[in-house]
Structures are given as structure tokens and as C-alpha cells.
Amino acid sequence: MPRSDARRNYARILAVAEEEVAARGADASLEQIARTAGVGSATVRRHFPTRPALLEAVFRRQLDALAERARSLAEAPDARTALLDWLRALTTYAATARGLATALVRDEESMAHACSTTMTAASEPLVRRAAEAGAVGADVTAADLIAVVTGIVLATEHHRAPAAEAQRLLELAVRGISPAR
Structure with a gap:
């Protein structure tokens, strides 16, 4: 079972990604998603490798x-x-x-x-x-x-x-x- 901070990061990244994709489409910037979620790009890639x-x-x-x-x-x-x-x-x-x-x-x-x-x-x-x-x-x-x-x-x-x-x-x-x- 993932640690609680990892679960929070996942949920935060997903919530931000939903907003970014809704606003900008499927080409929304992964870097912008990471910044807005308050995590690094590596954290986004760890949860969502592609x-x-x-x-x-x-x-x-x-x-x-x-x-x-x-x-x-x-x-x-x-x-x-x-x-x-x-x-x-x-x-x-x-x-x-x-x-x-x-x-x-x-x-x-x-x-x-x-x-x-x-x-x-x-x-x-x-x-x-x-x-x-x-x-x-x-x-x-x-x-x-x-x-x-x-x-x-x-x-x-x-x-x-x-x-x-x-x-x-x-x-x-x-x-x-x-x-x-």
C-alpha cells in the first residue's frame, strides 16, 4: 500500500491534470501539471510513467x-x-x-x-x-x-x-x- 504522502500526491496530480486537460486538452503540459500540483516532474512520472x-x-x-x-x-x-x-x-x-x-x-x-x-x-x-x-x-x-x-x-x-x-x-x-x- 502506498504511503499517505504518495496517495495525496497521486490525488493532487490527478485533480490538477483533470483541470489542465479540461482547459487545454490532451496536450496539457506535464510540467505545468507538476508545478500546479506542487510536485516535481519526477513525481508525476513516478505515478504516471507516460x-x-x-x-x-x-x-x-x-x-x-x-x-x-x-x-x-x-x-x-x-x-x-x-x-x-x-x-x-x-x-x-x-x-x-x-x-x-x-x-x-x-x-x-x-x-x-x-x-x-x-x-x-x-x-x-x-x-x-x-x-x-x-x-x-x-x-x-x-x-x-x-x-x-x-x-x-x-x-x-x-x-x-x-x-x-x-x-x-x-x-x-x-x-x-x-x-x-
Whole structure:
């Protein structure tokens, strides 16, 4: 078990990193994060040996919450509504978490794999139920929908209101993927 000062440093670095990434995106300065957290660069590297490791930790908490939301929606009475509610939540988070979509498409395999695996696994039951209900085509996969959301977020990240624009584009995509009955 890490010492209490190491746990405090980890928590402080992560909190500062969340703020810096939110403000500056995935390219936030590791040196600035260290300065703001009141630790040295070596301390940041000890806790997070690579930028992808730090970014994964920054995004992990919310991704876990999104995965939990998917699990809670998995048994909702209306499979289409449940899937769309989750996709909207994912889109909103990804559009407001500056750098998440960019980090996912960069050559940062461990982070991309971890995030993609978490979101794909969480949404598979929702997609399967929606397909069984005829709300989406049988050939639509969770990975397909994650790719659609990622593309939308990348396309809107420099928009003056990225979350609103991302939601608007998601609604356009939904009409094509799952027209209302």
C-alpha cells in the first residue's frame, strides 16, 4: 500500500491534470501539471510513467460512470430509448472532455484500447437489446456506434459550442441509424 504522502500526491496530480486537460486538452503540459500540483516532474512520472497513462487516469472516472449508466439502462423497458440516452451521455462527455476523442485516435494504443474496451463492453448489451427490438439493424455493433460518436466529437471539437453541436449531429446520425417508428 502506498504511503499517505504518495496517495495525496497521486490525488493532487490527478485533480490538477483533470483541470489542465479540461482547459487545454490532451496536450496539457506535464510540467505545468507538476508545478500546479506542487510536485516535481519526477513525481508525476513516478505515478504516471507516460502521457497516455495520465490521460487514461483523467478520463477513467467518468468512463466508469458511463459504463455504470449503461449497465443501469440495460434492462430499461424501451431498448431504443435506453441506447439513445446512453449515446447522448457519451457524446456529451466526449465533447466536453477536451482531448478524449483526439487521444483515442492517436497512436496511444494502451489508452485507446482501455477506453474503447470499456465503452464497447458497456454498450454491447444496449446495442444487442436494441437490435432484438428492431430499433437498430442487426449488423450495427457497439464499436460502430463508438466510432460514430468519436467522429462527431472530432468534427465538433473546435466549434464554439461543441457539446450542443455534437448532440445535433448525433441526432442526425440517429435518424439514419434508428429512425423513429
